[in-house]
Amino acid sequence: MAQQHREMTGTDTAGALLAAHLNAQATEFLRSLRLHRESTTDAQGAEESLEAARALRRAARRIGATLHTFRPLLDPEWASSLRPELAWLSGTLAQEHAYATRLDRLLESLHRLSGQPTVPVPAVGNRAAGRHGWAQPPVQSTETETSAPRGLTVGAAKAAALLERQLTLAKTRAHSTALQAFGSSRFHAVADNVAVLASEVPLTSTSEDLKPLAAQAESDLTEAVSALPLGQAGHPYNAGALVHGLASDTAPDAQDAPWLKVRSLLRLHRYAEEVLLGHATLEPRIADASHALNVHREAAAAAAAAAQAARTPRIAPATAYALGVLHADQRHEVEAARFAFQQAWLHEAVSTR
Amino acid sequence: MAQQHREMTGTDTAGALLAAHLNAQATEFLRSLRLHRESTTDAQGAEESLEAARALRRAARRIGATLHTFRPLLDPEWASSLRPELAWLSGTLAQEHAYATRLDRLLESLHRLSGQPTVPVPAVGNRAAGRHGWAQPPVQSTETETSAPRGLTVGAAKAAALLERQLTLAKTRAHSTALQAFGSSRFHAVADNVAVLASEVPLTSTSEDLKPLAAQAESDLTEAVSALPLGQAGHPYNAGALVHGLASDTAPDAQDAPWLKVRSLLRLHRYAEEVLLGHATLEPRIADASHALNVHREAAAAAAAAAQAARTPRIAPATAYALGVLHADQRHEVEAARFAFQQAWLHEAVSTR
Known part of the structure; x- marks a missing residue:
């Protein structure tokens, strides 16, 4: 069939x-x-x-x-x-x-x-x-x-x-x-x-070209990346990811959202390329950028889990202290992931010019 | 007189x-x-x-x-x-x-x-x-x-x-x-x-040259710097400074000691240069390196103070958590200072070659 x-x-x-x-x-x-x-x-x-x-x-x-x-x-x-x-x-x-x-x-x-x-x-x-x-x-x-x-x-x-x-x-x-x-x-x-x-794939139009659609996915990605604070991210030890480390819960989420969005759009771009090329080979720079954004997501979630655990009632101060150190450590991994993404992305932009 | x-x-x-x-x-x-x-x-x-x-x-x-x-x-x-x-x-x-x-x-x-x-x-x-x-x-x-x-x-x-x-x-x-x-x-x-x-300065020998003595101060410094883990320090987000963040008290001290030693030797070098030149102008790179080592020392002491405060009996878990985040933040400033020192020092070494 x-x-x-x-x-x-x-x-x-x-x-x-x-x-x-x-x-x-x-x-x-x-x-x-x-x-x-x-x-x-x-x-x-x-x-x-x-x-x-x-x-x-x-x-x-x-x-x-x-x-x-x-x-x-x-x-x-x-x-x-x-x-x-x-x-x-x-x-x-x-x-x-x-x-x-x-x-x-x-x-x-x-x-x-x-x-x-x-x-x-x-x-x-x-x-x-x-x-x-x-x-x-x-x-x-x-x-x-x-x-x-x-x-x-x-x-x-x-x-x-x-x-x-x-x-x-x-x-x-x-x-x-x-x-x-x-x-x-x-x-x-x-x-x-x-x-x-x-x-049986329910195609409605078979005449439309795939390339402009894949290009649209890429330009969505580029636009989202341009909204990222890459200037800050490219400056090592900017301490940006921990800025809200002791503020209310939602603050890091707001800061992380644009990065998570880029992660989704980078996936859409990668998968669109796979359709066009017919195979799943990945440019090393795109692979690095993807990896950095995966680490970003995991570290942010881990930092949130540590902060959440610290709100458990009746824990010992020593436990809370360790969770605080752990939270900050994971937020620094988030910052490191942003730096890694910036490096990978910049590398790509320079070499494709 | x-x-x-x-x-x-x-x-x-x-x-x-x-x-x-x-x-x-x-x-x-x-x-x-x-x-x-x-x-x-x-x-x-x-x-x-x-x-x-x-x-x-x-x-x-x-x-x-x-x-x-x-x-x-x-x-x-x-x-x-x-x-x-x-x-x-x-x-x-x-x-x-x-x-x-x-x-x-x-x-x-x-x-x-x-x-x-x-x-x-x-x-x-x-x-x-x-x-x-x-x-x-x-x-x-x-x-x-x-x-x-x-x-x-x-x-x-x-x-x-x-x-x-x-x-x-x-x-x-x-x-x-x-x-x-x-x-x-x-x-x-x-x-x-x-x-x-x-x-009246109690000089015993007036014939000895100052330059070899100043050079000795510089070579002591260079030797101490060569013992620093500059390779690690030059790699941003190496997470080296927090490696013992949850270990016993003395661990960060042992890690910081070579940096504090370099700070002392850099001062001796600077002051020896002042004697030779007769004034206190400072090469920008040496100034940057000195500044980085001062920040290193202050951040390390601040991190230790936060850790010390967290050992206060009967504090609330929320307080201990905040002190944990604070400790990690200051240890990351230590790491950032090492990076800054490495950058300044490398810059100098390259330009004087």
Whole structure:
């Protein structure tokens, strides 16, 4: 069927390229979904399950981005209804992994701040598997509390235990939510729609050129980047990211928003390029810029988690102090990520001139 | 008498230069001491008193450094006994000012971290005068506590009040210690020795050249700089200064020691250059490097003060959290100062090649 479709639009490069890309991504989506179902029924399949979920999210993001960027070629109603559903799906699936990554990042930072380069491997084996896997939901073991303090000062150890408790709970909830999502009729509707894409892409116009649409995605990105305070970001140790470190909660969010927006637009640009080029090779500079914005997002979320944990009632002052140091450390990672982005972006702008 | 001495050694450049410099600095020392005595008896003389104390310390540092660097030309026993006494004097006089600067730095940082660029001027006028002046010892007023919270969150305000209380107490003690020092027989012995220098420099050898001795001071500096981790420091956001942010107390001290040593040696080098050139003009790069090392020292001391305040028993978690953020912020200023030093130093090395 996909083959037939490609033959039908064989002479039309724009439509064919778009359809081929959506076919391929939809096929990848369905393959990952099947793998994921198989691995979750297998008790040893934690790693495969994780990998399948990642591939599923990756395909969902690419389909959603393609529906958005090249919407003039597609059935508008169908595309605009599917896209938020794909975003919901990949967002829901991302949560558990995000909490696990955040906890890893915070524990690593606590150990680094204590002069210990690496997080000691916990004595209990179920933590690592429980953190990364899908098949084995994490057990809220009392072991996690006793494993954290090793080699840390009292405050850092208590902060580690508190963060581990809070983020493990959040991760467990995200795991349940993801499992519920997989069983929901909403998910089945998304999967059905993607199955359609794997065979027949609902093109409305096949004559429109893809390049101006991809160029639009790029110019949206460029415009958003030009709104960033890159001058400040390029000056090392500007202390900009911690300016609201002791202000109300919403202040860093407002400061981070333009960077998160650029991160989304950079993804749209990358995925549009993939459609045009037919493969996923990435310019090193774009890869660096993407990486910096991913670190920005993770560090900002980790800093917020540390600040949130510090508002837990009845914690010891030593714990709160460690969380304060941790928060500031992560906000400095945010600042460092902005610097890295500025360096990567400037590098690109200079070399393409 | 000084004039006579200069005539006696007029043909001998090395001895004459050294004697002229020590004469001038000793005269400045005695002038500052007289000014300081006059201003402390005058209730309105806080600013003059402060300026006089600064000039006194400046002269004491230069005399001490000159005695050290050019010791082969001087009566060794006399020079080696006077130098630690000058260090004691300038150290004692520096304390009150150092506590005031530290408090200013920490309060400014707390306001910056709360998204407020400047520290609001307190309603009570005695704080500013009390902080900077010598003539008016600071009053531990309850006003200082109520003036701090303005515009800050609860944690930041409590941290500000705690730091203000602790550092004001330390400053008051330093003030008393300095006053006691001025009245001590130990101080009078130093002043008597400096008075000798103002008229007759006890030269033992007048034939020795000053340049190799100044060159030795420079090579000591270069050697100490080469022991610094400049490679790391030149990489922005290396997070090196906070590596022991949550470890035991002594860890940052060990990390900071080589930088403080370079700061001392850079001073010796600068003062030796002043003797050779006969004036105090400073290469911009050396000025930048000196400034960076001064910031390094102040930020490290401020970070330690924040960590120390966080160990106060029975403080609120919000206070401890704010102090943790503050500590990390100041350690990042330490890291930024290392970066600034590396930039200044590298700049110099490249341009003098």
